[in-house]
Amino acid sequence: MTSAESVVVVAHWQTTEASVSTVRDLLGDLRTQSLAEPGCEGYEIFHHQDDPTSIVLIERYRDGDALAAHQKSDHYQDIVVAKIRPLLTERRVQILRPWKG
Template sequence: MENQNPIHVFATWKVKEGQVENVLSLLKTVHDASIREEGNLFYKIHRSNSDLNTIVLFEGYSSEAAVAEHRNSSHFQEFVLGKIVPLLENREIILTTPISYL
């Protein structure tokens, strides 16, 4: 059965030397489209203080289905997979479910 709880995504991208500004420019488009998705809760872009070639994305979605919709969206397919991933040395993604205490 599909998880109906919110899903948080932590994505760490190690960007190829000299490509950070290009990636950040492309991410602006992805961010703007992503925050308009029905199941999006937030989309935050961070840059590492210790390694300026590392970008960390912190995203929130209302459910697993919303994550799937995001990954299947035209902006994710075109910009993230088509244009950004080739500019990365490494890409790690962790999906989490927030723990709520009563």
């Protein structure tokens, strides 16, 4: 994905009550390391007000290259791919670009 336009990622994750505290701890570390990336412009973590196992991430990247670099980073591979994904029961990711209307 190569583009000079900014990119917003909205990730909807569902985990279990047994795993939510582990996922929350891992996300704190992931957020810190992601915000240190030169192309990461924002990284917010939310949960549904009535269901803490329903997690939403909103990430902002300078461009498509910055998102690709994030996804290839050691911390993403270690934290998300190896540790968090196995704890998720559902995962939906949307990649959004600015509206050009």
